[in-house]
Amino acid sequence: xxxxxxxxxxxxxxxxxxxxxxxxxxxxxxxxxxxxxxxxxxxxxxxxxxxxxxxxxxxxxxxxxxxxxxxxxxxxxxxxxxxxxxxxxxxxxxxxxxxxxxxxxxxxxxxxxxxxxxxxxxxxxxxxxxxxxxxxxxxxxxxxxxxxxxxxxxxxxxxxxxxxxxxxxxxxxxxxxxxxxxxxxxxxxxxxxxxxxxxxxxxxxxxxxxxxxxxxxxxxxxxxxxxxxxxxxxxxxxxxxxxxxxxxxxxxxxxxxxxxxxxxxxxxxx
Amino acid sequence: xxxxxxxxxxxxxxxxxxxxxxxxxxxxxxxxxxxxxxxxxxxxxxxxxxxxxxxxxxxxxxxxxxxxxxxxxxxxxxxxxxxxxxxxxxxxxxxxxxxxxxxxxxxxxxxxxxxxxxxxxxxxxxxxxxxxxxxxxxxxxxxxxxxxxxxxxxxxxxxxxxxxxxxxxxxxxxxxxxxxxxxxxxxxxxxxxxxxxxxxxxxxxxxxxxxxxxxxxxxxxxxxxxxxxxxxxxxxxxxxxxxxxxxxxxxxxxxxxxxxxxxxxxxxxxxxxxxxxxxxxxxxxxxxxxxxxxxxxxxxxxxxxxxxxxxxxxxxxxxxxxxxxxxxxxxxxxxxxxxxxxxxxxxxxxxxxx
Numbered sequence: 001x002x003x004x005x006x007x008x009x010x011x012x013x014x015x016x017x018x019x020x021x022x023x024x025x026x027x028x029x030x031x032x033x034x035x036x037x038x039x040x041x042x043x044x045x046x047x048x049x050x051x052x053x054x055x056x057x058x059x060x061x062x063x064x065x066x067x068x069x070x071x072x073x074x075x076x077x078x079x080x081x082x083x084x085x086x087x088x089x090x091x092x093x094x095x096x097x098x099x100x101x102x103x104x105x106x107x108x109x110x111x112x113x114x115x116x117x118x119x120x121x122x123x124x125x126x127x128x129x130x131x132x133x134x135x136x137x138x139x140x141x142x143x144x145x146x147x148x149x150x151x152x153x154x155x156x157x158x159x160x161x162x163x164x165x166x167x168x169x170x171x172x173x174x175x176x177x178x179x180x181x182x183x184x185x186x187x188x189x190x191x192x193x194x195x196x197x198x199x200x201x202x203x204x205x206x207x208x209x210x211x212x213x214x215x216x217x218x219x220x221x222x223x224x225x226x227x228x229x230x231x232x233x234x235x236x237x238x239x240x241x242x243x244x245x246x247x248x249x250x251x252x253x254x255x256x257x258x259x260x261x262x263x264x265x266x267x268x269x270x
Numbered sequence: 271x272x273x274x275x276x277x278x279x280x281x282x283x284x285x286x287x288x289x290x291x292x293x294x295x296x297x298x299x300x301x302x303x304x305x306x307x308x309x310x311x312x313x314x315x316x317x318x319x320x321x322x323x324x325x326x327x328x329x330x331x332x333x334x335x336x337x338x339x340x341x342x343x344x345x346x347x348x349x350x351x352x353x354x355x356x357x358x359x360x361x362x363x364x365x366x367x368x369x370x371x372x373x374x375x376x377x378x379x380x381x382x383x384x385x386x387x388x389x390x391x392x393x394x395x396x397x398x399x400x401x402x403x404x405x406x407x408x409x410x411x412x413x414x415x416x417x418x419x420x421x422x423x424x425x426x427x428x429x430x431x432x433x434x435x436x437x438x439x440x441x442x443x444x445x446x447x448x449x450x451x452x453x454x455x456x457x458x459x460x461x462x463x464x465x466x467x468x469x470x471x472x473x474x475x476x477x478x479x480x481x482x483x484x485x486x487x488x489x490x491x492x493x494x495x496x497x498x499x500x501x502x503x504x505x506x507x508x509x510x511x512x513x514x515x516x517x518x519x520x521x522x523x524x525x526x527x528x529x530x531x532x533x534x535x536x537x538x539x540x541x542x543x544x545x546x547x548x549x550x551x552x553x554x555x556x557x558x559x560x561x562x563x564x565x566x567x568x569x570x571x572x573x574x575x576x577x578x579x580x581x582x583x584x585x586x587x588x589x590x591x592x593x594x595x596x597x598x599x600x601x602x603x604x605x606x607x608x609x610x611x612x613x614x615x616x617x618x619x620x621x622x623x624x
Contacts, residue, residue: 108529121452122435122452125453182606185598190595196591204462206584213324224313226469259547
């Protein structure tokens with residue numbers, strides 16, 4: 001085991017604590033744990049940052065290529081984005097159990113994945129890679145926030161809530177779901193454009209319908225369809241939340257499922 | 271906000287039969303074409319086209335073209351007839367950007383050219399050597415002969431045969447030098463020349479016919495790709511007089527535990543020529559007599575493969591995509607960051623602050 005991977009374990013403890021506290025907060029009538037929950041999520045982010053920095057310093061390259069690298073970098077970005085949303089947008093706090101659970105899932109997945117290193121191909125040495133990856137992480141982070149709120153509308157969890165701080169009106173939650181999903185759509189579009197510019201310079205084609213490109217495009221289309229459907233049909237909060245969750249599941253499979261088909265995030269693009 | 275609410279808001283903005291409303295009336299017939307249901311259908315078709323295209327099927331390309339056409343018509347109708355776009359200028363801008371993007375992509379499909387060729391160090395670019403992979407529907411003209419001359423080729427490797435940076439120097443017609451590498455194509459007249467991982471050694475050969483006279487320069491013979499096919503550095507060549515020959519070169523051993531650079535100097539400047547089972551070793555400048563003439567071995571150089579890509583719509587696509595992104599950002603900021611209005615108007619009491 002490498003030294004840097006040791007930082008991931010305190011991060012997992014922090015996420016676990018955040019999940020337990022966030023459930024406790026919902027059913028506790030009196031006590032306010034929100035500071036502790038926000039603190040533990042951001043502490044987890046700090047430990048993941050240390051793990052990534054340690055790996056970066058050890059091998060001299062960023063976490064862009066292997067499944068393990070995609071998982072730990074996503075763990076970092078998801079927990080940072082959700083942690084910031086938790087701190088500054090109080091309504092997003094009801095999604096903490098789902099968000100912390102997702103982070104724990106990513107941790108266990110990363111723990112089971114080979115942390116071996118592969119040299120970055122020369123085509124990855126471009127600022128467009130950074131732009132592409134940053135927008136991708138922002139997109140997934142916003143999707144996580146939207147889905148963690150949407151879960152609330154389609155499950156009977158609200159029956160168990162006793163804390164008055166979490167008695168949000170469904171319309172307020174629905175509005176937040178669509179705000180986060182719209183922002184995710186913006187970042188997803190920017191990710192596709194940055195990726196196309198990178199691919200054009202690196203491989204001489206801006207689009208090649210490789211599995212990741214195809215599924216990223218389908219995710220974008222689903223978001224576009226969902227946003228249009230919202231304008232056409234008067235769907236209720238439950239239906240809209242199901243649409244939002246569908247987009248998140250698709251995005252999650254695109255980010256973490258397609259690399260099962262291919263060794264590299266982009267098949268054959270080295 | 272629902273479509274019906276937007277329509278109500280738009281009609282409230284233009285009271286009393288203004289010119290805008292008269293225009294709206296004229297364009298009423300466009301409303302069914304601009305339906306968002308058609309948009310959803312077009313997007314679904316586009317997704318299906320993407321899935322089929324990812325399986326390298328031509329049907330996918332056609333499905334994409336048909337769905338893009340449907341979406342372009344639907345969007346044009348919506349831009350002309352929908353009152354929603356009149357009250358949301360950023361949303362209008364975003365959809366105009368999408369329409370421009372669709373048009374640019376369609377123009378790109380019609381004018382796109384793809385090809386590949388191999389070139390040896392010291393050789394000039396010859397458009398006749400280009401193998402066309404995709405001919406554009408619209409007429410295109412490849413850059414003129416001798417648009418550039420190939421210079422030194424060097425490829426860095428990390429231990430374990432891990433390919434790193436490729437550096438291919440070229441001299442352009444105006445004597446300007448350029449180094450093409452991964453992520454940095456050579457661009458001449460909008461034609462983009464990309465270095466590929468396909469490269470190797472080539473033997474330079476000159477041929478004299480038996481009757482004498484000036485030599486006919488036959489150019490270079492490319493050995494198989496190196497180091498991918500390192501153990502197979504042989505090739506068969508039929509001389510102009512019909513004699514079948516086998517050529518072989520012996521590159522120096524590849525360092526296994528160190529960084530190394532592949533260049534023309536890695537191959538020993540020695541050509542092994544096999545004729546009727548008898549092998550002869552030729553140094554640069556040495557010649558070999560055949561029944562119908564004589565050939566001379568001039569030396570060993572590197573060759574490299576290039577891919578050519580031509581699509582004059584690239585910059586238009588990028589500009590349209592930027593318009594889409596910027597307008598979407600402005601639209602979302604206006605919609606979600608704007609503070610809710612605190613003044614509401616009640617019909618019977620006038621303005622009331624809440």
